[in-house]
Amino acid sequence: MTTTSTSTSAPAAAVLDGTGLAREIRARVAAGAAESAGRGVPVRLAVVVATDDEGAGWYVRSLSGAAGRAGIVCDVVALAPDADAGTIRRTLAGLSADDTVHGIVLQTPLPDGVRVSELAAEIVPEKDVDGANPLSVGRLAAGLPAHPPATAAAVLALLDHHGIALAGRSAVVVGRSLVVGKPTAQLLLQRDATVSICHRHTKDLAEHTRHADVLVVAVGLIGLVRAEHVAEGAIVVDVGTNTAPDGSLAGDVDAADVATRAGGITPVPGGVGPVTTALILDHTVRSARAHG
Amino acid sequence: MTTTSTSTSAPAAAVLDGTGLAREIRARVAAGAAESAGRGVPVRLAVVVATDDEGAGWYVRSLSGAAGRAGIVCDVVALAPDADAGTIRRTLAGLSADDTVHGIVLQTPLPDGVRVSELAAEIVPEKDVDGANPLSVGRLAAGLPAHPPATAAAVLALLDHHGIALAGRSAVVVGRSLVVGKPTAQLLLQRDATVSICHRHTKDLAEHTRHADVLVVAVGLIGLVRAEHVAEGAIVVDVGTNTAPDGSLAGDVDAADVATRAGGITPVPGGVGPVTTALILDHTVRSARAHG
Numbered sequence: 253m254t255t256t257s258t259s260t261s262a263p264a265a266a267v268l269d270g271t272g273l274a275r276e277i278r279a280r281v282a283a284g285a286a287e288s289a290g291r292g293v294p295v296r297l298a299v300v301v302a303t304d305d306e307g308a309g310w311y312v313r314s315l316s317g318a319a320g321r322a323g324i325v326c327d328v329v330a331l332a333p334d335a336d337a338g339t340i341r342r343t344l345a346g347l348s349a350d351d352t353v354h355g356i357v358l359q360t361p362l363p364d365g366v367r368v369s370e371l372a373a374e375i376v377p378e379k380d381v382d383g384a385n386p387l388s389v390g391r392l393a394a395g396l397p398a399h400p401p402a403t404a405a406a407v408l409a410l411l412d413h414h415g416i417a418l419a420g421r422s423a424v425v426v427g428r429s430l431v432v433g434k435p436t437a438q439l440l441l442q443r444d445a446t447v448s449i450c451h452r453h454t455k456d457l458a459e460h461t462r463h464a465d466v467l468v469v470a471v472g473l474i475g476l477v478r479a480e481h482v483a484e485g486a487i488v489v490d491v492g493t494n495t496a497p498d499g500s501l502a503g504d505v506d507a508a509d510v511a512t513r514a515g516g517i518t519p520v521p522g523g524v525g526p527v528t529t530a531l532i533l534d535h536t537v538r539s540a541r542a543h544g
Numbered sequence: 545m546t547t548t549s550t551s552t553s554a555p556a557a558a559v560l561d562g563t564g565l566a567r568e569i570r571a572r573v574a575a576g577a578a579e580s581a582g583r584g585v586p587v588r589l590a591v592v593v594a595t596d597d598e599g600a601g602w603y604v605r606s607l608s609g610a611a612g613r614a615g616i617v618c619d620v621v622a623l624a625p626d627a628d629a630g631t632i633r634r635t636l637a638g639l640s641a642d643d644t645v646h647g648i649v650l651q652t653p654l655p656d657g658v659r660v661s662e663l664a665a666e667i668v669p670e671k672d673v674d675g676a677n678p679l680s681v682g683r684l685a686a687g688l689p690a691h692p693p694a695t696a697a698a699v700l701a702l703l704d705h706h707g708i709a710l711a712g713r714s715a716v717v718v719g720r721s722l723v724v725g726k727p728t729a730q731l732l733l734q735r736d737a738t739v740s741i742c743h744r745h746t747k748d749l750a751e752h753t754r755h756a757d758v759l760v761v762a763v764g765l766i767g768l769v770r771a772e773h774v775a776e777g778a779i780v781v782d783v784g785t786n787t788a789p790d791g792s793l794a795g796d797v798d799a800a801d802v803a804t805r806a807g808g809i810t811p812v813p814g815g816v817g818p819v820t821t822a823l824i825l826d827h828t829v830r831s832a833r834a835h836g
Contacts (some may be wrong), residue, residue, distance in 0.1 A: 369686035390682030394661035394722050420745045422752075428733055430686050441741055446752060448740035449733055452714045460714075460738060530661055 266414075266516040268487070270406070273413040274526035277534050278322055284537035285323035295540040297326045297355040297381070297533070302331040302340055302366075307495070308359050311508045317359070318529050324536060327353075337366050344374035354420070354543070355381035355536030368500075369430060378543045381535035383435060399535045401524035404435035406527035407468055410518060416487050417467060424464035426450045426457070426477070426504075432470040432491055440466070457481065464528050475506040487517040491524050513524055558706075558808035560779070562698070565705040567819035569826050570614055574706040575828035578617035582597045587616045589647040589673070589825070590639045592622040594658075599787070600651050607649070610821050616828060629658050636666035637638055642716075646835070647673035647828030652723075661722060670835045673827035675727060685730055691827045694729035698819035699760055699781050700735070702810060706760060708779050711736035718751050718769070718796075719762035724783055728760055749773065767798040777807040783816050 285295045297319050299312055312328055319326035329343060340362070347356050356379045358372055372384035380388045383401035391398035411418065423445040427433035433449060438474030441447045450460050461467055461481040469477050470491035482488060492504030510517055518524055577587045589611050591604055604620055608709035611618035618652040632654070639645050648671045650664055653690060664676035672680045673694035676686065677828035683690035723743060733739045742752050753759055753773040761769050774780060784796030795812030802809055810816055 275727045367688075369683075369688060383720065386682030386686045386688060389685050390678030390680065391661075393681050393726055394660075394678045396661060396678060420747045434685055434733075437741075441726075441743075444743070444745040445744050446746040447738065448738065449729075450738050451733075451736070453736040454738040455712045543815070 263327070265488075265514040267509040268378060268410060268414045268489070268516045268518045268523065270410055270518060270523040270525065270527045273410060274530040277527065277530035278318065281324070281530065281533045281537050282322040283536075284541065288537065288540050289323065294352075295355075295537055296327065297324055297536045298327045298329055298353050299357045299359055300329045300331065300340065300343055301348070301359045302333060302335040302363055303361050304333045304448075305361055307493075308361065313361055315529055315532060319533055319536075322533055324533055325485050334363050336363070337371060338417050340366065341374050348374060348376040350381060353379065354540035355379055355532070357382045358384055376465040378539055381398060381532050381539060382431075384431070389430070389435065392435060395442070399539075400439060401431050401435045402528045402531045402535065403432045403470075403491060405441055405531050405535075406524045407436050407491065408439050409525055409531065410489065410524060411466065411487070414516065416516070418466065420446070422446050422448070422463055423466040423468065424448045424450060424461050425468045425470065425533065426454075427468075427472075427491070428463065428472035430468065436468055436470065436491075437450065440468075454512055469504040471504050473504055474502045475504070476508060477505045479506075479509045479513045482510050482513045484513055485514070488514045488517045489524065489538075490518050490520050494526060508518060550589050552795045553776075557780075557803040559779070560702060560706045560808045560815065562810060562817065563830050564703055565702060566822040569701075569819065573616070573822065573825045573829050574614040576826075576833065578819055579613065579627075580829065580832050585831055585832055586644075587647075588619065588645050589616055589623065589649070590619045590621055590645050591651055592623065592632065592639070593651045594625060594633055594655055595651065595653050596625045597653055597810050599785075600653065606650055607824060608622065610616070611828075614825055616825055624713035626655050626680055629663060632658065632663050633666050636663060640666060640668040640671060646828035647671055647824070649767050649824060650676055670831055673831060676723070680810045681722070681727065682713040684727060684753040687734065692731060694725045694820045694823045694827065695724045695762075695783060695816065696731055696822050698816050698825075699728050699783065700779065700822065701803045702816060702819055703758065703779070706779075706808065708808070710758065712738070713757040714738050714740070714755055715760065716740045716742060716756035717754065717760045717762065718746075718749070719760075719764075721762065721782070725764040728762065728783075731759040732758070732760075746768045754789050759780040761796040763796050765796055767796070768796045769797045769802060771798075771801045771805045774802050774805045776805055777811045778805070780806045780809045781816065782810050784812060785817060 316326040388398040423440045425437045428451045458481045466487045468489045476496045490503035490505040494502045496502040608618040648667045674690045680690040715732045717729045720743045750773045758779045760781045766786045782795035782797040785795045788794040
């Protein structure tokens with residue numbers, strides 16, 4: 253854990269950087285991809301996109317670039333932004349049946365009226381490298397082998413990397429999405445934390461979050477969490493990736509304010525984000541090793 | 545909500561009885577089963593048993609008797625207590641493929657080394673009336689149609705029956721089993737409660753449980769929860785079904801002690817138990833209606 257220095261008298265929270273960990277994971281991924289290619293099995297990731305959302309486009313280019321640099325072939329399967337459920341379903345089923353493909357990501361957002369969890373059932377669990385198939389979610393809850401959603405896995409990887417203990421400690425997750433909040437809670441529970449899940453209906457959010465040793469925020473609201481929400485010395489993981497009015501990337505945590513009380517904060521950008529991307533590639537290499 | 549009267553000065557908690565609700569559900573089930581039989585589709589439940597555990601035997605006889613009284617055919621498929629995973633798996637697959645069977649329960653305990661969640665994957669989700677297949681668990685988390693585990697559903701049904709509000713309130717679940725704790729937390733979360741999950745690694749259990757408006761205890765330890773664990777006026781749901789030294793059924797809650805502080809407590813026996821049995825039958829009739 254590295255501590256930023258400061259010239260004020262306020263204690264400064266440690267910055268729980270994700271870029272170093274992401275680099276480590278990508279190095280492991282590149283070695284694994286090279287080893288697989290050497291066995292005659294080039295590792296291949298397919299990303300199915302049915303949106304013209306700018307943020308999604310940026311993310312897919314970043315994932316595809318990272319894959320390429322790690323020696324993973326990344327096929328971006330671009331469908332129309334108004335593709336119907338049947339088309340997306342058939343695309344996913346085709347990739348699931350294709351022995352040369354080791355990982356499949358269904359990019360969100362999807363066309364109106366199409367639910368990711370229904371379609372993701374077409375992704376066979378061993379290739380479901382972002383844990384979107386309800387069967388992956390259930391196997392995770394059952395403690396059976398499954399790929400967890402990459403963002404949730406990134407939260408845990410970042411906490412482990414910075415040596416944050418979890419067993420017996422109070423972890424509070426703000427946000428209950430199927431892709432982040434719920435699986436992160438599941439993983440924290442597996443690690444023997446006492447876990448609470450807060451959301452928009454929670455009365456007096458600060459009353460709950462102030463009891464957290466580890467606070468994970470995944471809501472999508474800039475500056476939702478301030479110093480008043482945080483216990484002295486708490487570890488704060490900011491999963492938010494919001495676009496600020498000036499076009500920059502902003503988390504859910506008011507980092508400057510929270511830093512006066514927290515023991516550590518993950519930065520945005522440079523925290524959970526790069527680890528998430530690296531873990532999708534890592535899951536893909538594992539899938540190629542196990543099933544390729 | 546009915547309040548027990550008392551001659552002492554201590555405030556007495558309401559008894560949140562389950563037998564009345566179970567009776568209502570069974571009446572609905574019997575009507576549904578009769579209606580289905582009238583359409584030429586007799587409702588059929590199969591219970592697969594591979595244990596000589598006494599408690600399990602008692603439970604299966606009780607379920608089978610309740611089914612019979614409601615006009616549901618109940619086949620108890622008795623396998624050897626040392627049946628191997630393959631035998632159990634083939635039995636479940638056969639019942640899944642049998643169009644005359646509408647509900648399948650895999651009774652626990654199972655032979656040593658055999659995991660319920662792995663085998664239950666052989667139960668097709670529409671017949672998985674006790675929500676044991678990891679796919680049912682995942683679909684539940686995703687908000688997709690699925691049978692929840694009957695005990696978890698019973699906790700919610702009992703709270704609803706007694707008019708306990710959940711949205712925005714603090715619910716604490718003690719116990720994190722796949723069959724009770726985790727799915728109960730999931731259902732409470734779906735109902736917009738702020739949900740915390742405690743377990744054996746939780747430090748200072750009372751510190752957590754004392755913040756609960758609704759406290760659900762599903763651990764399997766007689767008298768684990770006492771008055772000191774409970775907020776004034778809280779609602780306490782006791783899922784424990786332990787055998788007391790005198791052979792009687794005992795919950796996880798010290799009811800006499802907790803009644804001096806709680807607003808309401810579910811009794812053991814006569815609380816969650818009868819509602820659970822009734823809901824397995826209810827899920828089976830629903831399955832026959834939807835897929836029979």
